[in-house]
Amino acid sequence: MNLRPTLLVASLAFALSACGDRAADDHQAAATPGTPPAAGPTTDDSAAMGTGPADTMAPGDAQTGTGAATALAPADRKALLAVIEVDRHEIAAAQDALKKGVGERARAYAEQLRTDHERSMQTTQAMLDGKSESASASPQPAASDDPALTAERRQHDTERQRLEGLDGEAFETAWIDAMVKGHQAALDKLDRELIPQASAGDVRSHLESTRKTIAGHLEQAQALQKPAS
Secondary structure, three states, X not given: OOOHHHHHHHHHHHHHHHHHHHHHHXXXXXXOOOOOOOOOOOHHHHHHHOOOOOOOOOXXXXXXXXXXXXXXXXXXXXXXXXXXXXXXXXXXXXXXXHHHOOOHHHHHHHHHHHHHHHHHHHHHXXXXXXXXXXXXXXXXXXXXXOHHHHHHHHHHHHHHHHHHOOOHHHHHHHHHXXXXXXHHHHHHHHHHHHHHHOOOHHHHHHHHHHHHHHHHHXXXXXXXXXXXX
């Protein structure tokens, strides 16, 4: 019996079987997933560790906030600055009268002037700044490049310098006359220019309130021009 063909066939079958086993192993290895990568932190984990996304902010919130002031129209700003200049002058004039030791009636009037115009200055400055009434009243010039306001400021300062050279009854009489003249001029400017040109409702309302105060001061000054009954 010839065994060579039989051995050859058996060897071939063994080789094919080995190849098949190796292929099956390779297929199984490919089908089995490897070790999965470590999972990243969840949203809750990020929040706990402080690594989550930063809070968003609407554009401009950091600079303006929710209570940002609305820009004033040029005419409104000019009107408020003019009121502050009147306040500054009247406060300084009242202080001058109190230093000079004027009579009882004039002294009471000067004290009223100072109180009313300090309050007016605080309110007006708050409107300019767009914030609460926290500014302190001070007889300092209002910041403005308006030529008319600059000229008015110089006129006020010149008037007070003139009165400074007077004393006693001469000062009191001249001071009261100056108060009549100054308050009448302020009323005329409010009626002719500042109130008609105001555009914002709150500015117009403030100017009208200021007018009432100044009109009252004018009446008081005119009463002081008359001898006490």
